Structure formats: C-alpha cells, structure tokens
Amino acid sequence: MSTKQADEPLGIFFASWSEKRAGRVPGNIPIWVGILSELTEFGIFFTAYFIAKFYYPDVFSSGPQSLNTTIGVFNTIVLLSSSYFMAKAMANIRLNNLVKCERFLWLAFICGCTYLCLKTWEFHWNDLQGYSTSTNEFFTVYYYMTFNHFLHVGWAACAILWVIFRLRKGAYSAEENSGLEALAVYWHMIDLMWILIFPLLYVLR
C-alpha cells in the first residue's frame, strides 16, 4: 500500500469529525476506541447500580455505612494525585525534559501501586467483617464495579512501566509523544471512573 493510500480517510465518518475540522485527537485513534469501550462498560455498571438502587433502596442506603470510608477517601486522593503526576509528565515531555517526565511517571506508577495495595487491604477488611459478593445486592454491585476498576488500574500501571521503558529508549520527545499521550488519556479515564464510583458507593446513602 502506498503512503498516499494509507493516509487517505476511510470515509466512514462525517467530514466534520475529521481532525482537520474538529481538532486534534490526543494520543491516537486506537486508544480512543479503547476509551469508548471502557466508558460503555462502566456506563453499564452505573446503569446497573441505579436500577438496583431503585429496587433495593434500603440495602443501598445502609450499604455505604458498612464500607471502610477512610480507605475510599485515601484511594480517591491517591488517584487524583496520580492524574496530576501524569499531567506533569506530559507537560515535561513537551519541554523535552525527559528526566522530569520519567520522575513524574514513576510517581504516577507509585500512586497506582498504592491504590492497588489499599484496595486489596479493603477487600481483605471486608472479608474480615463477613462481607462478600453474595451478602446483598449492594455488595454484588460494589464488588462488580470496584474489582473491575482494580483490574483497569493494574494493567494501566503495567503500561506506565512500558512507557518508562520506551522513554528511556528515546522513543518520546517534545515533537513525538503520541504513545505517552495515549497512556495519559487512558490513565485519566480510569481516574474519571473512580470519581463517579466513589460517591455512588461510599458517600450517597
């Protein structure tokens, strides 16, 4: 296939959606396909939450009081901080400051690992209190949502390690950093999902 053919648009979307008319796509198109899939998946979880809450209001009213709110709050702060570090990593790669960029990526990675440790401890704490997926409808939704989010943080943390490896190999610079930006937007999407999960499961009674 010639370069000219590869660069031609597929013609399956509206012309107004093109980067030329709608603006630059941060990262790359494949990561946005992934993000849209994840948003749909979590959208189904949230819909399931609201339907279950409609049918079992008492269980959902008492459910958050059974959870360890302190761990939930710490995890929220940790994930917000990780998003901040990721944004700083992006700001530094644009300045071609590779050392600082790597430092902020490590900080985001440490936040991701801290989240995973705290979440594992929370699951263990729930187990000690006698709560499981079959305790009631609230806990079924709670485990369904939070364990899925846990997995997303897990593999995105592994992706940070991969990006650090690529950064050290000289793959990213101020001019070319779409791979790093793709990871950044995916990481922020995971943080966004937690921003919704936290009040639904820990705050609202």
Added chain:
Amino acid sequence: MKHIGTLEHFLIALISITLLNTFLGENFQSTAIVSTLVALTVMYKGFVVIDHFMELKGTHKYLRLMMKAYFVIFPSLIILTVFY
C-alpha cells in the same frame, strides 16, 4: 518560594471537594440537597479532569463533548435518585 501553578490549584480543589463530599455523606442522610450538591461537585470534578488533566480543552471538540456529556448524564442520575 516555589510558584504554585494552575494544575496544583486544581489538585487542591479536587481533594477539597472529595473531603467535603465525604463529610456530607458521613454526617447527613442523603437528602435532596446533599445528593444534588454531591452530583454537582462530581460533575465539576469530571470537567476539571477532562479539561485540565486530560487536556481535552482545545483538542477534538466531539471527544471533549462526549466526555463532558458522560459527566452530565451520570451525575444527573444521582439527582434523579432523590425522587425514588
């Protein structure tokens, strides 16, 4: 003294809102006012992350619109639960 930039201000605001929401949840039952306040602050947190951390401000307008619509729809459902 080191200058505190925009990103740092947003991070402080996001953490403060998280603590405020937790305080409301711990000390008050989910009345209409509390649920609405929590929904609106969640919406604001989402918008801040989308525009300033994810940096969608000034990029593809439909991707930004889609992300923001997500953070209008689901927090609105929180307000809807007030009427259950």
